[in-house]
Amino acid sequence: MFTGLSAFPLTPLIEDRFDEAAHAGLITRLIDAGVDSIGALGSTGSYAYLDRDERHQVARASVREADGVPVVVGIGALRTSHVQALAEDAQQAGASAVLLAPMSYQPLTDEDVFGLYEDVTAELSVPLVVYDNPGTTHFTFSTELYARIAALPNVAAIKIPPVPLDAAAARKRIDAIRALVPGHVSIGVSGDSAASTGLNAGCQSWFSVVGGTVPEAVLPIVRAAQEGDPAGALAHSERLRPLWELFAAHGSLRVTAAIAEHLGLVAPRCLPRPVLGLSTSQRENVVRVVEELHLS
Amino acid sequence: MFTGLSAFPLTPLIEDRFDEAAHAGLITRLIDAGVDSIGALGSTGSYAYLDRDERHQVARASVREADGVPVVVGIGALRTSHVQALAEDAQQAGASAVLLAPMSYQPLTDEDVFGLYEDVTAELSVPLVVYDNPGTTHFTFSTELYARIAALPNVAAIKIPPVPLDAAAARKRIDAIRALVPGHVSIGVSGDSAASTGLNAGCQSWFSVVGGTVPEAVLPIVRAAQEGDPAGALAHSERLRPLWELFAAHGSLRVTAAIAEHLGLVAPRCLPRPVLGLSTSQRENVVRVVEELHLS
Numbered sequence: 001m002f003t004g005l006s007a008f009p010l011t012p013l014i015e016d017r018f019d020e021a022a023h024a025g026l027i028t029r030l031i032d033a034g035v036d037s038i039g040a041l042g043s044t045g046s047y048a049y050l051d052r053d054e055r056h057q058v059a060r061a062s063v064r065e066a067d068g069v070p071v072v073v074g075i076g077a078l079r080t081s082h083v084q085a086l087a088e089d090a091q092q093a094g095a096s097a098v099l100l101a102p103m104s105y106q107p108l109t110d111e112d113v114f115g116l117y118e119d120v121t122a123e124l125s126v127p128l129v130v131y132d133n134p135g136t137t138h139f140t141f142s143t144e145l146y147a148r149i150a151a152l153p154n155v156a157a158i159k160i161p162p163v164p165l166d167a168a169a170a171r172k173r174i175d176a177i178r179a180l181v182p183g184h185v186s187i188g189v190s191g192d193s194a195a196s197t198g199l200n201a202g203c204q205s206w207f208s209v210v211g212g213t214v215p216e217a218v219l220p221i222v223r224a225a226q227e228g229d230p231a232g233a234l235a236h237s238e239r240l241r242p243l244w245e246l247f248a249a250h251g252s253l254r255v256t257a258a259i260a261e262h263l264g265l266v267a268p269r270c271l272p273r274p275v276l277g278l279s280t281s282q283r284e285n286v287v288r289v290v291e292e293l294h295l296s
Numbered sequence: 297m298f299t300g301l302s303a304f305p306l307t308p309l310i311e312d313r314f315d316e317a318a319h320a321g322l323i324t325r326l327i328d329a330g331v332d333s334i335g336a337l338g339s340t341g342s343y344a345y346l347d348r349d350e351r352h353q354v355a356r357a358s359v360r361e362a363d364g365v366p367v368v369v370g371i372g373a374l375r376t377s378h379v380q381a382l383a384e385d386a387q388q389a390g391a392s393a394v395l396l397a398p399m400s401y402q403p404l405t406d407e408d409v410f411g412l413y414e415d416v417t418a419e420l421s422v423p424l425v426v427y428d429n430p431g432t433t434h435f436t437f438s439t440e441l442y443a444r445i446a447a448l449p450n451v452a453a454i455k456i457p458p459v460p461l462d463a464a465a466a467r468k469r470i471d472a473i474r475a476l477v478p479g480h481v482s483i484g485v486s487g488d489s490a491a492s493t494g495l496n497a498g499c500q501s502w503f504s505v506v507g508g509t510v511p512e513a514v515l516p517i518v519r520a521a522q523e524g525d526p527a528g529a530l531a532h533s534e535r536l537r538p539l540w541e542l543f544a545a546h547g548s549l550r551v552t553a554a555i556a557e558h559l560g561l562v563a564p565r566c567l568p569r570p571v572l573g574l575s576t577s578q579r580e581n582v583v584r585v586v587e588e589l590h591l592s
Contacts, residue, residue, distance in 0.1 A: 016377050048401035049375045079345045080569040081312050103401070105344035105432050106549055106571050116570035136401050138434055253402055273376035274412035275402050 001070045001096055002129070002157040002186035003204045004036030005222045008044040009212035010257060011058050012266035016273070018054050020061055022266045026213065027065035029265075033215035036205070036222075038066050041074035042099060043136055044209045044253055048076065049272035055086060059093035070096035072129060076103045080119050091126055097156060098124065101131035102139045110145050117149045127156030133190070134161060147180035155185060159207045162191025163198040167230075170194070170201035178202070192218070192252060193244035196237035199225035209252040210243065213260050214295045242289045254278050258286045259295060297366045297392055298425070298453040298482035299500045300332030301518045304340040305508035306553060307354050308562035312569070314350050316357055318562045322509065323361035325561075329511035332501070332518075334362050335395060337370035339432055340505045340549055344372065344399060345568035351382060355389035366392035368425060372399045376415050387422055393452060394420065397427035398435045406441050413445045423452030429486070430457060443476035451481060455503045458487025459494040463526075466490075466497035474498070488514070488548060489540035492533035495521035505548040506539065509556050510591045513539075538585045550574050554582040555591060 009026040012019040040062035041047035073090035163170035188205035189198030211218040224232035305322040308315040336358035337343035369386035459466040484501035485494030491502040507514040520528035
């Protein structure tokens with residue numbers, strides 16, 4: 001389950017409510033494209049903004065529409081007991097695995113975060129992906145903390161932040177993680193623009209934002225890396241450079257939502273307020289890149 | 297309402313549930329000490345960790361126990377529609393004002409944050425305090441954004457982060473805010489260790505963490521500043537230096553919770569997991585300071 005392309009769709013809203021029809025359409029595109037797994041309720045899926053009922057509904061809909069393709073469901077929340085309740089809901093919905101980021105309001109210590117994973121993994125009956133996203137959680141994992149958490153039961157993968165763009169530096173980073181984290185725990189990369197470098201450096205999977213909306217644009221990167229063609233993977237990624245530049249300027253979530261809105265896959269203003277979509281002029285740049293790259 | 301000491305009590309938990317009896321005891325201490333207002337469900341009150349029902353319960357209990365002293369209720373949440381629902385609940389509970397921080401998961405832009413305040417203030421019938429706490433929200437207000445938000449209806453105060461410890465620098469900062477923010481909007485300082493400096497520099501109130509647990513230790517600071525005795529305010533604050541050093545080392549919330557636990561005001565481990573309390577050796581330091589300063 002933790003190899004290849006793990007595609008993270010948006011959880012589109014319409015009038016501040018879950019747009020189940022649009023969501024079903026997004027999942028169907030992923031299945032048709034042949035992604036390896038689906039990441040429901042990731043950061044791209046706005047998990048942090050949805051209430052428990054909405055998240056249960058999204059998890060159930062994702063599993064139903066995924067038609068047997070494994071679904072990883074995000075269970076992050078600020079309070080441990082809420083995470084545990086969300087883990088129960090996700091398992092009941094048929095999740096193949098759960099994804100947990102250490103969301104924070106008060107800054108967390110290493111002991112807090114270890115305790116969170118200890119409490120949650122103790123009650124799980126599906127594998128857990130440790131989700132390291134310092135840009136949203138404001139928590140920084142050390143490699144030593146990865147290793148402590150990787151020794152807990154049910155920990156199956158770590159979703160790491162972007163690797164350095166330099167191939168040797170990326171390899172060094174993955175080797176340093178692998179030196180402490182046992183082989184049964186998969187390492188997956190996030191940060192779409194550096195994903196080809198991460199896959200070439202030994203990451204077994206790519207947890208992808210844009211792959212959840214336009215999977216056909218990014219699958220060639222993954223397949224090239226898997227087939228032992230690092231130059232091909234880099235070339236396929238390089239083709240998408242205008243997209244990576246938009247991500248760097250505006251964030252991957254807002255750009256991906258604008259792409260989905262432009263392609264008519266979701267209703268306008270599909271993100272949860274207060275997160276506004278891109279401005280009119282920013283959207284014009286997105287449309288230009290969508291057309292240039294033939295994204296569809 | 298937005299002058300003097302605004303005391304922010306903990307929302308103590310027991311076995312992961314709201315400890316209403318301990319909370320009532322905390323509020324009674326504040327009333328008996330003569331604080332000017334009570335800040336329920338601030339960061340110190342763990343608002344971000346509680347669900348809507350718990351928050352409604354805490355708001356109602358705070359107003360009831362406050363016995364006529366104004367209660368400001370925190371309504372922050374990640375999603376605008378959730379904030380609006382919490383604002384309704386707070387008003388129904390009898391809040392005299394509401395306090396709103398721009399909580400974030402996805403990084404927010406100035407336009408997002410302005411839109412949040414615009415949406416929320418449009419429906420309010422009580423005053424709103426803008427809550428600027430970059431350490432927890434990871435959003436940085438510009439003074440210009442203060443000014444834009446201050447022009448919205450119902451905006452009555454701004455709770456600013458710690459001022460510089462240097463008196464001239466603090467005065468310069470407050471003057472710069474006051475140059476853009478109209479006089480009907482009160483400026484209150486937070487960050488307990490620099491509060492005396494902030495009050496001396498012209499802040500009209502102090503939104504205090506430790507004042508919510510041991511109000512008698514800090515009221516002399518406020519009263520001295522109000523009586524035009526800046527040296528007295530600084531001296532009263534200087535007396536508490538060992539406390540400020542603990543705050544700098546471990547954060548004001550964890551230290552204040554440890555004080556409340558040591559004094560028997562709340563049950564052990566009163567904070568919401570994953571936020572663990574202080575370690576045994578850290579607690580020993582807290583106890584030493586509590587005794588040295590005769591906190592009770």
